[in-house]
Amino acid sequence: MTDHDRIKPRTLKGFRDFLPEAMLRREWLIDTARAVYRSYGFAPIDTPALEYSEILLGKGGDESDKQLYRFEDRGGRDIAMRFDLTVPLARFIAQHVGVVGTPFKRYHVGPVWRAENPQRGRYREFMQCDFDTIGTESTYADVETILVIHDLFIAFGFERFTVRINNRKVLNGMLETLGIADRSAAVLRAIDKLPKIGVDGVVDELEESAGVDRGESMKILDFAQISGSNAQVLAALEAAVGSSPTGRSGVAELAAVVAGTMAAGMPQERLVLDVSIARGLDYYTGTVVETFLTDLPEIGSCCSGGRYDDLASVYTNHRLPGIGASVGVDRLLAAMDELEAGASRTGAADVLVAFFDAERGNDYVALGGQLRNAGFSVEVYPEAKKLRNQFKYAERRGHRLIVIVGPDEWAADTAQIRDLATGESREVERERLVAACRELLLPFE
Amino acid sequence: MTDHDRIKPRTLKGFRDFLPEAMLRREWLIDTARAVYRSYGFAPIDTPALEYSEILLGKGGDESDKQLYRFEDRGGRDIAMRFDLTVPLARFIAQHVGVVGTPFKRYHVGPVWRAENPQRGRYREFMQCDFDTIGTESTYADVETILVIHDLFIAFGFERFTVRINNRKVLNGMLETLGIADRSAAVLRAIDKLPKIGVDGVVDELEESAGVDRGESMKILDFAQISGSNAQVLAALEAAVGSSPTGRSGVAELAAVVAGTMAAGMPQERLVLDVSIARGLDYYTGTVVETFLTDLPEIGSCCSGGRYDDLASVYTNHRLPGIGASVGVDRLLAAMDELEAGASRTGAADVLVAFFDAERGNDYVALGGQLRNAGFSVEVYPEAKKLRNQFKYAERRGHRLIVIVGPDEWAADTAQIRDLATGESREVERERLVAACRELLLPFE
Numbered sequence: 001m002t003d004h005d006r007i008k009p010r011t012l013k014g015f016r017d018f019l020p021e022a023m024l025r026r027e028w029l030i031d032t033a034r035a036v037y038r039s040y041g042f043a044p045i046d047t048p049a050l051e052y053s054e055i056l057l058g059k060g061g062d063e064s065d066k067q068l069y070r071f072e073d074r075g076g077r078d079i080a081m082r083f084d085l086t087v088p089l090a091r092f093i094a095q096h097v098g099v100v101g102t103p104f105k106r107y108h109v110g111p112v113w114r115a116e117n118p119q120r121g122r123y124r125e126f127m128q129c130d131f132d133t134i135g136t137e138s139t140y141a142d143v144e145t146i147l148v149i150h151d152l153f154i155a156f157g158f159e160r161f162t163v164r165i166n167n168r169k170v171l172n173g174m175l176e177t178l179g180i181a182d183r184s185a186a187v188l189r190a191i192d193k194l195p196k197i198g199v200d201g202v203v204d205e206l207e208e209s210a211g212v213d214r215g216e217s218m219k220i221l222d223f224a225q226i227s228g229s230n231a232q233v234l235a236a237l238e239a240a241v242g243s244s245p246t247g248r249s250g251v252a253e254l255a256a257v258v259a260g261t262m263a264a265g266m267p268q269e270r271l272v273l274d275v276s277i278a279r280g281l282d283y284y285t286g287t288v289v290e291t292f293l294t295d296l297p298e299i300g301s302c303c304s305g306g307r308y309d310d311l312a313s314v315y316t317n318h319r320l321p322g323i324g325a326s327v328g329v330d331r332l333l334a335a336m337d338e339l340e341a342g343a344s345r346t347g348a349a350d351v352l353v354a355f356f357d358a359e360r361g362n363d364y365v366a367l368g369g370q371l372r373n374a375g376f377s378v379e380v381y382p383e384a385k386k387l388r389n390q391f392k393y394a395e396r397r398g399h400r401l402i403v404i405v406g407p408d409e410w411a412a413d414t415a416q417i418r419d420l421a422t423g424e425s426r427e428v429e430r431e432r433l434v435a436a437c438r439e440l441l442l443p444f445e
Numbered sequence: 446m447t448d449h450d451r452i453k454p455r456t457l458k459g460f461r462d463f464l465p466e467a468m469l470r471r472e473w474l475i476d477t478a479r480a481v482y483r484s485y486g487f488a489p490i491d492t493p494a495l496e497y498s499e500i501l502l503g504k505g506g507d508e509s510d511k512q513l514y515r516f517e518d519r520g521g522r523d524i525a526m527r528f529d530l531t532v533p534l535a536r537f538i539a540q541h542v543g544v545v546g547t548p549f550k551r552y553h554v555g556p557v558w559r560a561e562n563p564q565r566g567r568y569r570e571f572m573q574c575d576f577d578t579i580g581t582e583s584t585y586a587d588v589e590t591i592l593v594i595h596d597l598f599i600a601f602g603f604e605r606f607t608v609r610i611n612n613r614k615v616l617n618g619m620l621e622t623l624g625i626a627d628r629s630a631a632v633l634r635a636i637d638k639l640p641k642i643g644v645d646g647v648v649d650e651l652e653e654s655a656g657v658d659r660g661e662s663m664k665i666l667d668f669a670q671i672s673g674s675n676a677q678v679l680a681a682l683e684a685a686v687g688s689s690p691t692g693r694s695g696v697a698e699l700a701a702v703v704a705g706t707m708a709a710g711m712p713q714e715r716l717v718l719d720v721s722i723a724r725g726l727d728y729y730t731g732t733v734v735e736t737f738l739t740d741l742p743e744i745g746s747c748c749s750g751g752r753y754d755d756l757a758s759v760y761t762n763h764r765l766p767g768i769g770a771s772v773g774v775d776r777l778l779a780a781m782d783e784l785e786a787g788a789s790r791t792g793a794a795d796v797l798v799a800f801f802d803a804e805r806g807n808d809y810v811a812l813g814g815q816l817r818n819a820g821f822s823v824e825v826y827p828e829a830k831k832l833r834n835q836f837k838y839a840e841r842r843g844h845r846l847i848v849i850v851g852p853d854e855w856a857a858d859t860a861q862i863r864d865l866a867t868g869e870s871r872e873v874e875r876e877r878l879v880a881a882c883r884e885l886l887l888p889f890e
Contacts, residue, residue, distance in 0.1 A: 005759075006759060006760060006761070006762070007499050007500060007759055007760055008760070009500070009536045009537075009539040009540040009757075009760040009761065010497070010500075010540065011492075011493055011496070011540075012493065012495055012496065012497060012518075012522065012524060013520075015493035015495060016493065017490065017491070017492050017493070017537055017540070017541065018489075018490055018491035018492075019490060019541060019544065019545060020488035020489060020490060020545070020551065023488070023489040023490050023491055024488060024489060026491075027479075027489055031476075034472075038794070038822050039794070039817055039821075039822045039823070040794070040817070040822070040823070040824060041793060041794030041797075041822060041823065041824025041844075043465035043468070043469060043792035043793070044463075044465060044468040044469060044472055044792070045462065045463055045464060045465060045468050046462070046463035046468055046471070047456075047462050047463075048456055048457065048460035048461065048462070048570050049494065049526075049556060049558070049570060050457055050460060050514070050558070050570070051456070051457065052455070052457060054452050055452060055454070055455075069495070069516075069518065071514075071516035071517075072516075073457075073514065073560060074560055075458075077457065079457060081494075091454045092454075092462055094454040095454040095455065095456075095462070096462065096464060099464065100464060100465070101838070101841060103826075103827055103838075105824070106465065111494060113494070113495070115518060115519055125493050125494060125495070133827065136827040136828055137828075138806075138827040138828035139806075140800070140806050140809075140810060140825065140827045140828060141827045143806075143807075143810055144810070144825065144827070147810075147814070259807055260806065260807050260810050263807035263808070263810055263811045264807075264810045264811050264813070264814040265811070265814055312454075314450075314451065314452055315451060315452055315453070315454040316451070316454065317451070348486060348488070349483070349484070349485070349486030352486075355585070361583075361584075361585050361588075361705065362588075362704055362705050362708035362709075363708070364585075365585060365588055365589070365592075365705050365708055365709045366708045366709050366710070368709070369592070369709040369710055372484055372485070376484075377483050377484045377485070377486060378484070378485070378486065379485060379486025379550070380585065380589065381548075382548055382578065382581040382583040382585045382586045382589070383581055383582075383583035383585060393546070393548075396546060397546075399486075
């Protein structure tokens, strides 16, 4: 192969390689999420990366359709790569509900693809990590969803975070009392701009885009600025929705979620009723939830979701209400880097057995097996290189101990152990090697 | 949505949904493999599903090129989905070797896509689960590769299996002694047909396709039928390669792998020198390995790999020799079903808390939290349905215990526990609930 024939090794724009350090953190985050999901009885599923395009098209709005990786396969089929895990779930449950039954509690972790313009923190391929409870309208499923989110963040190593909830029916109910329930989308858009354009701006926009008069606008703005303790917010919302059945039902559901999560022992300060939480997606119909890290609010919600009336009506006449949420894997990994939270792992084995004496390779292999059988992860350097090089390798990779057995140690039945954190070395009798490594690696046992 | 507008929920030909039962087994298999890889100091990486087509084309032969899911993205780039994890590894290491250094030991688990004709046990999307050691020619890396494979199969729950190894240099060396080293591919093809076409057929084919005369053919056939204990095979191979330096080096490497794995305590009967192991891929240059289940030889090799001289010469002038192998995830899962090996897991939580009394929802949620804090996985049924329905749900899902607290039990501060395996129920005081569940779930603690 000449230089001229070589192909430049590169990844596509918006795509990433994960090197060991980053990948270990991702594996840890996902393993942790799976353990929490399972502790509540959620079970995993998987679906194909590729689907018929008709399955995916039109499910996430025009924007999603434009971002599809869509093409024709060799059989002339119009196919595309999944852009989220919710549309495949809808297709899955429509297809398999007869087998899996309801309530169906599933988690699903996998990559999704969106051909959007890459920007900081946005990629064309990223992991999603969703959980959903399908086939029940009970608010206890909403309660459990909040508890799962709470337990996830605790398991990820965070203590300072808030799970912020709202209910779509509350705003709709309030708009019902004003007789403008049909304009909720325009109203939401206007309210969202409050921080940018101020009260007068919103009033103007509400009039122009939704035909809402000034008096109604002020009521909407009062509503949008409701805040306080959860009890205060509930009281204010109850007043705002008046006798609207939709609104009253929304307030009752919020109250039920507050009461249920408190009954389960979730610290009250971590659950916040927040009327500004709306969630962009149209299909949410009840509870909506976002989760913010207190020390990094600017990165946005790190776990979001909500309740939907009917997940799979496009594919089946079986009505399937449910609730679910999605962990923001990339955001949480960025946050852990920033806050130095979560497990710090180098990916290196606990112990590197140095390869000192070229004639003794099999003895080093056997030594490695002995330490591995004792429960440590152990790497045996593959060849007799200068010790200096092997030390450098261990430092770069992040091993915790190096075990060195040279001719003198073989003769004396001993071993040197070097602790890379302290730089200290000690010589031990070889029959005490496992015990000595245990003392150094697990000092508190 | 009318029936007329509905889209039929279906997957593409050759693609699969994984329902919870199958997915739990897959997760278990992969978690187990990762734990073994890590115990030897391998660290995970990930690469994108999509690559520039030029990265992937021509790397796996014409067949792979034809099976590529290849298309043009919206930016006019010629892109394709990866068909294995080895070509992306080659691109990865060429790109990042300056950062990750060598020896580089990585594992990589992820889906790959091949548009081949689906047939029994073959899919267009499947998981690969590879490990490789890059940047060393030491046979101790070969030894370690065999030990990892051995530990993988033990961890998967198999005891009756053989790791069968050969070395590409041995056949090449033997052909050198006959002066026909340039015809090894044709010779391999002919030998492969021995079981089908017999000795005379092979002799004819060797003459026609490789211009090998009858005397040479008989030597090749004698070679191809060498078998016996590992010591006998080594002796026969040594004789067959004569003074060929290539052949002698191949035999020495095989001997080193046998000695190294024995030194590490691998049971000798599980390592078999087998001259019929060739591995289809041209890039293997030394050790080649396949792994067979003794009770299911017909499913073929469940873990295969080998040594290569230079992994990434297409992308870099940095020479990168190495060795690796790949776990056959689908085959092993099929074998576990067949042999009823591996962990049997239903995916259900240990305990289902029945929702009996509609007014007591928060108390059931609290009870669930209490049991979960004790370390069990716990599902709380989301609404007050007939107990009969909840029992049916638990039976279908496979919970082990149902905890029932109805009005009488609330009044008496007790709980009913029903063991679904035995069908027995017992009433316990509620403060003993955790202890009683522990006795039933962990009787041997």
